[in-house]
Amino acid sequence: MAGAAPTRLSSIYGWLLESKNGLGLLFMLPAAAFLLCFLTYPLGLGVWLGFTDTKIGRSGIFIGLENYEWLFDDPIFWLSVYNTLLYTTVASVLKFGLGLWLALILNQHLPFKNLFRAIILLPWVVPTVLSALAFWWIYDSQFSIISYVLMNLGLISEPINFLGDPTNARASVIAANVWRGIPFVAISLLAGLQTIPQSLNEAAALDGATPWQRFTKITLPLLSPIIAVVMTFSVLFTFTDFQLIYVLTRGGPVNATHLMATLSFQRAIPGGQLGEGAAIAVAMIPFLLAAILFSFFGLQRRKWQQGASD
Amino acid sequence: MSRQTISSDPIAVNDDVTGLDQFSTLTRRILVVYLPLAVFVFVLLFPFYWMAITAVKPDHQLSNYKEYSPFWVVEPTLAHIKYLLFETSYPGWLWNTMLVSVASTFISLLASVFAAYAIERVRFTGARVTGLLIFLAYLVPPSILFIPLAFIVFNVGIFDSRLALILTYPTFLIPFCTWLLMGYFRTIPFELEESALVDGATRWQILTKVILPLAVPGLISAGIFAFTLSWNEFIYALTFISSSENKTVPVGVLTELVRGDIYEWGALMSGALLGSLPVVILYSFFVDYYVSSMTGAVKE
Structure with missing residues (x-):
């Protein structure tokens, strides 16, 4: 008996260090522990909290779908859903269009190409909150530099109320989001563009294809797999955006810029209704799943395009 | 001629570099490439410039656009940074x-x-x-x-x-x-x-x-x-x-x-x-x- 325990221990040791699965388990342990404790468990806990009336400092009880029923009748929640969809759609389309344009420009033969590439990534490197503060100052209701320039040009007679008017505020936060998102889209698409052989373009040009035809028939189809992935990431991050709105408007004026993420924060942390906040966060999951599935099929198509079997 | 280059020096068949750019004129390149690029770079960098210029601007210039151009700073000050670091x-x-x-x-x-x-x-x-x-x-x-x-x-x-x-x-x-x-x-x-x-x-x-x-x-x-x-x-x-x-x-x-x-x-x-x-x-x-x-x- 005394000898059995060490033998079993050493056999477990041997299994851990020698066999594939033992070693794999051992190596996966730190990452798996972190992700299970702080990612999988919270994800499940979040879903559970959505079914309870937990408040800050008070553990809640199971109340079924009450949070969701409450949200269903809450016009502010539906406004935030509408805002999120609007924000994501408009910002993503603009980011894609402008980002692709910038990528195409950078793909040309340019002097100081690497310098430009480095400069263009800057908005993406700087912390969002800090660059959003700069935008806050640019959007100031009295001393906005944009208003100043437009007034000096004689285009407007009084300063634009960027963040005080619902429509202006929406446009302003979208503009700031696009500003921050363009570099990511442009540089990623540029990497994709660089893998397209110029010889294809040259051959098409010799056959008499116009630049527009070359763009739509060669560049876009070859770029589409990477476009799918980049845009999925972009849509995901825009959909769940929090920082920019929190800095610029905190959801105002009259909830016109409240996204689901900011509404969830406002209800849960300053409002103390953890359960309701969690329910709003859970309501975002179906949209995220849709985006992930879209990405999955984008990747599938890529395999097929490369001639690999499924 | 191009065939000669290919056969004599296969490394010269390079797929990137200029491509079809050689056919576009300078005016066209300025309109299609350099001008949009300049606008992009300006828009992407302006908030940083604005951040930096505000950081060193004395307070009385910040709200006085009539006497001081907002785009530039006279008598830059480190007062804001000093305040930040010490107070x-x-x-x-x-x-x-x-x-x-x-x-x-x-x-x-x-x-x-x-x-x-x-x-x-x-x-x-x-x-x-x-x-x-x-x-x-x-x-x-x-x-x-x-x-x-x-x-x-x-x-x-x-x-x-x-x-x-x-x-x-x-x-x-x-x-x-x-x-x-x-x-x-x-x-x-x-x-x-x-x-x-x-x-x-x-x-x-x-x-x-x-x-x-x-x-x-x-x-x-x-x-x-x-x-x-x-x-x-x-x-x-x-x-x-x-x-x-x-x-x-x-x-x-x-x-x-x-x-x-x-x-x-x-x-x-x-x-x-x-x-x-x-x-x-x-x-x-x-x-x-x-x-x-x-x-x-x-x-x-």
Whole structure:
């Protein structure tokens, strides 16, 4: 008996260090522990909290779908859903269009190409909150530099109320989001563009294809797999955006810029209704799943395009 | 003529460089390439210029556009930066951010190296599925995790401490780093490992003596990227930290320097500028690593 325990221990040791699965388990342990404790468990806990009336400092009880029923009748929640969809759609389309344009420009033969590439990534490197503060100052209701320039040009007679008017505020936060998102889209698409052989373009040009035809028939189809992935990431991050709105408007004026993420924060942390906040966060999951599935099929198509079997 | 060049010097058949550019005229190039590029660069950089110029502008010039051009500064002052460094908790926030970012980056890299190696090279049962799960974990956004995490952090008793951030940041760093490192490990030839195995090396020796030295560029990419991500993190720090001395730069600047209705734009912009500098400096040294980690995360 005394000898059995060490033998079993050493056999477990041997299994851990020698066999594939033992070693794999051992190596996966730190990452798996972190992700299970702080990612999988919270994800499940979040879903559970959505079914309870937990408040800050008070553990809640199971109340079924009450949070969701409450949200269903809450016009502010539906406004935030509408805002999120609007924000994501408009910002993503603009980011894609402008980002692709910038990528195409950078793909040309340019002097100081690497310098430009480095400069263009800057908005993406700087912390969002800090660059959003700069935008806050640019959007100031009295001393906005944009208003100043437009007034000096004689285009407007009084300063634009960027963040005080619902429509202006929406446009302003979208503009700031696009500003921050363009570099990511442009540089990623540029990497994709660089893998397209110029010889294809040259051959098409010799056959008499116009630049527009070359763009739509060669560049876009070859770029589409990477476009799918980049845009999925972009849509995901825009959909769940929090920082920019929190800095610029905190959801105002009259909830016109409240996204689901900011509404969830406002209800849960300053409002103390953890359960309701969690329910709003859970309501975002179906949209995220849709985006992930879209990405999955984008990747599938890529395999097929490369001639690999499924 | 071109045929001659091809046959005499096959290396000259290069696929990139000018391509069809040689056919476009200078005017056309200015209109199609340089002008839009200039506009892009101007728009992308203007907020930084505005941030920097505000940070050194004396207060009386900030609100007086009639006598002083807003685009330039006469008599630049360091008063805002001095105020920030000596009369607010800003240095403490910088230190907190640095500490949290370095610690969480280090933890994430360590865990990710093992995980990526196990998934990519040990090939245990279910390695492929694990790899896919890691990728999915990367797609889980912090804005749906912060409420349950706040609940956990509070119950564990590490609410309002830097430890809460050090332990939660790896949730988005580990998936990213693992995914990136998997790609790097994949490019290292199997044969190297096999010959080391034949020579009697253990798995541990292979990892530390063969794989890791070859994966240094990948480690640098993952490391600086993870550092930047933790430096930029906002929602967890905003939720989990309440006392001033534990705040990070983004949270501190936003919650403590914005008081009431009178915005001290000079101090705010100095705070934003100083808080951006560490990542920008790091970025300027490792531009190529950033680009490769960003595109590496997007490519399969």
